[in-house]
Amino acid sequence: MEYILCYVDDIMCMSMNAEDVMIQLQYQFKFKKDKIEPPETYLGARLKLKNIDGDNMWSISSYDYIKAAIENVQSTISKGTRWKFSKKAPTPMVMGFEPELDESPELEATAHTFYQELIGMLRWAIELGRVDILFEVSLLSQYQACPREGHMEQLMHIFSYLKQYPKLSLYMNWRFAAHERNYKGNSPEEFREIYRDAKEELPKNMPKPRGREVETLGFVDASHGANKKTRRSHSGYLIFLNKAPIVWFSKKQNTVEASTFGSEFIALKSCVEAITHLRFKLRMFGVPLSEEPTTVLCDNEAVVNNSSNIASTLNKKHNSIAYHYVRWNVAAGIVRLQWLSGDFNLSDAFTKRLTQQRRGQLFGNWTYF
DSSP states (O other), X not given: OOEEEEETTEEEEESTTHHHHHHHHTTTSOOGXXXXXXOSEETTEEEEEEEETTEEEEEEXXXXXXXHHHHHHHHHHTSSOSOOOOSOOSXXXXXXXXXXGOOSOBOOHHHHHHHHHHHHHHHHHHHTTOGGGHHHHHHHHTTSSSOBHHHHHHHHHHHHHHHHSOOOEEEOOOSOOOOOOOOOSOOHHHXXXXXXXXXXXXXXXXXXXXXXXXXXXEEEEEETTOOTTTOOOEEEEEEEETTEEEEEEEEEOSSOOSSHHHHHHHHHHHHHHHHHHHHHHHHHTTXXXXXXXXXXXXXXXXXXXXXXXXXXXXXXXXXXXXXXXXXXXXXXXXXXXXXXXXXXXXXXXXXXXXXXXXXXXXXTTTOXX
């Protein structure tokens, strides 16, 4: 099975015989300097094939992009601005800072534009794998329409953190993720007694699956009432394809939830939506998916029980939409919920600010500094 990726004038082939495929393409396209070689960069990310524990796997790093971004920012702030990098930045954001409560003066027009540019840089760095700043950038992105001086200072702090820790890699590990499979609850077949039309949507024109089978795994979390001004909660989730991180998400919820249970269900609904989209996309790529449902790990036991047991009921209309959506996907055999202690929930880092030690514990399990 061959996969061809094109972006403007860049082309990449993924195959067991990638060089042969590229040679065939040369009959249709002329390559720069007629060179065919393993990729080193793609869309600003550094790619490298490494041997980890006897297995060859690709790594992705935003080191080159981060280095260039820091030089760009330092050059800009050295031209008469009063902004400066922090001397020490053990975490991306100062622990005691609450962006929603900041009442410092609003930025003037030029600084306002600069703030938006910085957010754009950081967001692209996140796309290239700097997942360790996702939550903090998510918080500060909310103030692009009217940023304040305190918000700009925290952006400078994030860049200081990146300067102090410029290297972080994600490994596209093809091995299956090792996790306890202690699913408890009713089976999808039993759930279909209530959700009779529950069935996973499959692409009508999907290619025949080829290659090695893969499985997906999700982590989801929510911080209830995290925003001290609006009391909106914050959602976060992380999805793996085997042991390769493939989707990461952090965003303030659109509604105010009266309970932790409600905020967790809203986050879970978003995570399940992302999983259904990913499964559909993989099938369109011809990637063979495991027949097992996607396991979603959540640290709220009440949410897990209500999603896994037929007997549970929920009457609140607002929460019941997310409640029934999740249960419908359980009945369709798309996902299954499993409880996980909050100490090991990797998505915890996408919903709240953590100490340097706690960040090291969570990110150290799946990123490499």
